[in-house]
Amino acid sequence: MSRFKTAYLCPRHTGITMEFLFIGFFILSSALILAVPAGRKHLISGIPLLVLLVISSWVAMPAVFSEESSRFLFRIPLTGMKTVVFSIDALSGFFILTVNFNALTTYLFAGTSLAGHLNHHRPIWISVHYLSFLLLHASMLLVCTQQSAFPFLLSWELMTLSSFLLVIFDHTSRTNLKTGINYLVQMHLSMFLLLMAFLVSGEKGSYGFDSLPAFFATHREFPLFLLFFAGFGIKAGMIPFHTWLPDAHPSAPSHVSGFMSGVMIKMGIYGIFRVISAVQHDFLTIGIFVLVISLATGIYGVLQAIVQHDLKKLLAYHSIENIGIIGTGIGLGSIGLATHNKDLALLGFAGGLLHVLNHSLFKSLLFFAAGNVCNATRTRIIDRMGGLAKKMPFTAFFFLLGSLSICGLPPFNGFISEYLLYLGMILNIHQAGFYGSIGLIMAILGLTLIGGLAVFCFTKAFGIAFLGTARSDACKLAVEPPPPSFTGLMLITAMIIAIGFAPVVFVKPLLSAVNATFIPVAPATLTPLLQNLGMISLSGGIFVLLVVGIFLLRRLFSAPRTKSVAPTWACGFHAPSARMQYTATSYADNVAGLSGALVSLNKEMKQISPGEIFPEPANFTSHPVEKLEEWLVNRPFTALRRLLRRIAFLQTGQIRHYILYPFLFLLLIFFLTLLNLL
Amino acid sequence: MTLVSALIIPGIIIRTKSLCSGRKGPALFQPLFDAGVLLRKGVVLSPVTTLVFRIAPSVSLASVLTAVLLVPMGRQDALLSFSADFVYFTYILALGRFFMILAALDTGSSFEGMGANREALYSLLVEPVFLLLLGTYAMFTGYTSFSEIFSHFYFSNNYAFIAGILGFYLLIQIAMVENSRLPVDDPKTHLELTMVHEVMILDYSGPDLAIIHFSTWIKFALYGALVSNSLVPSGWPVALQTGLFLLLQLSFGIIIGLLESFRARNKMTKNPQFILTLTAIALLVFTIMLLSSYMSSK
Known part of the structure; x- marks a missing residue:
């Protein structure tokens, strides 16, 4: 075609x-x-x-x-x-x-x-x-x-x-x-x-x-x-x-x-x-x-x-x-x-x-x-x-x-x-x-x-x-x-x-x-x-016309009225600091909780123990963990590395050994051919 | 018509609730008068906020109004109707919500952040229920737009009847969740920590707040229209259809009022489970409809 x-x-x-x-x-x-x-x-x-x-x-x-x-x-x-x-x-x-x-x-x-x-x-x-x-x-x-x-x-x-x-x-x-x-x-x-x-x-x-x-x-x-x-x-x-x-x-x-x-x-x-x-x-x-x-x-x-x-x-x-x-x-x-x-x-x-x-x-x-x-x-x-x-x-x-x-x-x-x-x-x-x-x-x-x-x-x-x-x-x-x-x-x-x-x-x-x-x-x-x-x-x-229209209407309504500036409502508390805002971590927390095993967070925290008289500052950190990477990449490769370390004794660093290996290989081939195994 | 019914539903709900709790309650149009007062008031803005905060109510109302154009009234076709328009319906409402969530975060308040987070979570869980239900209807009727689906929706056999009842139940529940009513959220609560929708709009005042109220009411009537539409018979003349539609919308308001009066609010942590149950019911509807179309084809 x-x-x-x-x-x-x-x-x-x-x-x-x-x-x-x-x-x-x-x-x-x-x-x-x-x-x-x-x-x-x-x-x-x-x-x-x-x-x-x-x-x-x-x-x-x-x-x-x-x-x-x-x-x-x-x-x-x-x-x-x-x-x-x-x-x-x-x-x-x-x-x-x-x-x-x-x-x-x-x-x-x-x-x-x-x-x-x-x-x-x-x-x-x-x-x-x-x-x-x-x-x-x-x-x-x-x-x-x-x-x-x-x-x-x-x-x-x-x-x-x-x-x-x-x-x-x-x-x-x-x-x-x-x-x-x-x-x-x-x-x-x-x-x-x-x-x-x-x-x-x-x-x-x-x-x-x-x-x-x-x-x-x-x-x-x-x-x-x-x-x-x-x-x-x-x-x-x-x-x-x-x-x-x-x-x-x-x-x-x-x-x-x-x-x-x-x-x-x-x-x-x-x-x-x-x-x-x-x-x-x-x-x-x-x-x-x-x-x-x-x-x-x-x-x-x-x-x-x-x-x-x-x-x-x-x-x-x-x-x-x-x-x-x-x-x-x-x-x-x-x-x-x-x-x-x-x-x-x-x-x-x-x-x-x-x-x-x-x-x-x-x-x-x-x-x-x-x-x-x-x-x-x-x-x-x-x-x-x-x-x-x-x-x-x-x-x-x-x-x-x-x-x-x-x-x-x-x-x-x-x-x-x-x-x-x-x-x-x-x-x-x-x-x-x-x-x-x-x-x-x-x-x-x-x-x-x-x-x-x-x-x-x-x-x-x-x-x-x-x-x-x-x-x-x-x-x-x-x-x-x-x-x-x-x-x-x-x-x-x-x-x-x-x-x-x-x-x-x-x-x-x-x-x-x-x-x-x-x-x-x-x-x-x-x-x-x-x-x-x-x-x-x-x-x-x-939709766009509506947005513009409503926004202009709002302008029209609020224009003659008083406009005042007041801090964000915090239940009457008037000295909020930036750290009191909602964070990305807590925003994500409930979905992370719902999605179960698919998502995992590594949480580390240091709490203040009850009997402490002079407590050190407490802290909390969390890191998202990529589980699939852990299971499919990291673990197999760690296992592989462990396996390879076991046969590392072959790598002696001496040149005569390295010459010996091909020779042994050739011998092996030779005998295998001789015995008709190849 | 949806817009007309939107004006009266909130009053009806409040009235029903008042009567149920043994009070006389405010006048039917009291919410409208309140909104009128708000329109005449000034605006208080937090210095933290940006343009996002000021434009969000307009975007929200515009998205709801655009959604209104997609929904048919009774058996009359919607003004805008095309294949898979219910996908557009869901996504345009999501756009409005996106801006409201951003507006809540824009104030930098931890309360509003919390509310925004909850709203985002609940809507993300309830959206699949809605599309699942409409997808099921599309499969069952073979039509792909709101207007066509509702004008070809009929109870052909017993299976479809059961599925239809479950569908009504789902639509009402979706309407409750999407509009932040009981049992997921309580519009009457007075503690910031336990609010969902109300806490998101804490910092709004004057005309902005009025716009938000309008869009909430219209959205609610919109879902009511979805429920009412499938009950209006198509053979009737237009005037009679309109009358019945309005009547059904009124009874939708009364039903919601009754439901809210005799129902306690969920624990906040139970809400996701509650909404996931709705997904399960939607899957049940799908299964029944699927079976019914294969039973009847044999």
Whole structure:
């Protein structure tokens, strides 16, 4: 069904010149970044970024917005070697545009985020940082466009290494280095799983996504899918592979967290989409599996987020939650394909994809705003903040907007993607069959619960950090960064509002893209779906008019009356201190209590003993414990280390012993061959 | 019509409660007069608060009014009606609540923080019940919007009848929880520590407080409308439907008043359990409806 359109980016005879032009340009710009003083590096690195951005968006546009399904191939011949093929279909095109938008806003914010660090680090390290950022962007574009296994894995590895360098930017801290290395190790596990999956599925000479349909058609599909899912799931942060994520995001500088959380973990989602588009029959098992894992991921992520004390860690756990929502879309879509419910398939996949874009928008917005907060207050602990809305009104506004849209509240963009998922489920629940109905109602329950918990979590994050009065001296002195640094955030805001109020514009191309990639026959129900979205725009408009109208009326009523200022009511007590305010920890306490074993807090307290005459100050601390990490990562590795220590006696440090080992091995082989045991 | 009934329900509830406790009680429209007085009063603001505090009541009222547009009156279609509009209904109300919670935290008061926290917890627990119930109705009737669901809701067999009764029970309970009434919260309590909704709005005064009262009343009437709608027969002329709808809304007020009079308040720590029981009942409704549609298809 998909037609191949081949385009040579350049005629064959000019290939060499083009190649040199490209490589030369990037070498030159890298050299320039290294050469200029630290303050200018930001400006210079914008040039190669913009070039890459414009070129890749330009080639991705037609793939996304063309009506029929098509795949564009761009070939760049290399000197004396094979040609490099870039293949862009609607799916890759969509991800490329998402990555590009996010790269642009990240770049615009990077200057502010790094401003405080320029004096702490050597200029070369700043250059390395910018170069890795450019490399990360380029490698993500490569990941989206490579179909064969080895270029794909190469780009995947490039992505890991460059993001590793970004994570350990603040390498003076030991914990940062440790989380960086943890990240590196886990990503290589992912790489290894993917390599295995490609090797299993490919024929000799052709490994890659293109050989998957043939393999799926003739073999059992679920085991291979599982292998791919594990590999991509580690990147995406699906439980139980999520443990690297909540550590890596807080360690990285805020713009990097935004970029990684916004788009890099979505490369795992891209991979899962890509593999599912190749699956032939077994959609039901895969769909149910993905749905269950995703709902678990969503609920677990948001529950963990609620108990976090660290603002950036809280946001990181919300990334896990949102990956769960995206995965729910993928699962629902696959189930829809399996049961021939075209609406469910269409809306599931489209909702998932739209949530990829939406999450990349509001999550980077939140991380950038959080970055401003952390830079201004020099802390990431929510309980030490407070009253920031007065000191940093713009940052507060952006954080509030991000919170509203991440909770999926109308009229912002997060609602649109969640609505698509709900709509898919509700349209189909009537004819889904016995087990289908049960499954769908459980999915509705799960999604609602995730939404409710997200509201809980973000009222806590925004309410405690930005409202009330300052809980620390650093908070009292917090200042807003200069206005130009908000350019990137304003771009994101514009997108959030555009998607929220005019969803049709964005959903329509998305639906046709999903139609082209996943669904064999075009369903006829596209128009009523779009009408629904029109109604949502209308309700959103009415709502905003009502808010403005009521607020003006209130003005009108209260204008002629007396306005007085009096302290907050505290039962007649007139000297309340900032420490008397409700804290984030106590706000989270009742949900933590309800969620039982899923969430655990390590509480340490020192009480005053009854007989004490001169009591020392009492204290209480609590730390959220990641149980899954404890059980799945820490304990097995401790056990492994203990085991390995036992055979450490082989490592004598004497070279003659080391020569002896291969010799013994050769002898062993020799005798085994002799005895015909091999 | 919902708006009209919203004006009188609070008075009816108070009257019923007074009569039940052997008092004469205030006039039926006393709450309205009170609100009128509030509108004419000045505003006292705490120096801690920000714009969030001032805009929250407006957002809350606007969200409730937008929700009103989605709910049909009797068997007449709602002004805005689209597939899965009950999802929009839930989420737009959540938006209003989000702002009210923030406004409570904005004052920096520990009491209000506590109230905000409780409100956030209870609403997060009760939202799934509502969507579960409406999802079940969608499964049962095969329609996907408020207007369609209510105009095709009928008791086809015994199973559906049982499920319908449980559904009414649930809707009334959801209305009680969402609007902070007994047994989860007591609007008449006078101790800050034990309040939920009341403590969140401690620092509001004047027109702001009036707006909050309006939105609470309308929200309550909104849930009443959901209950009443499924009882109005569709064959009747519009005027008669409207009359019956108003009558049902009035009796909704009386029922709530009676329920509140003869019921004690839960212990604060028991509330989550109480709401989770509602989830269990909603699952029961789902099971019955599921069975009934498979029994009848055989």
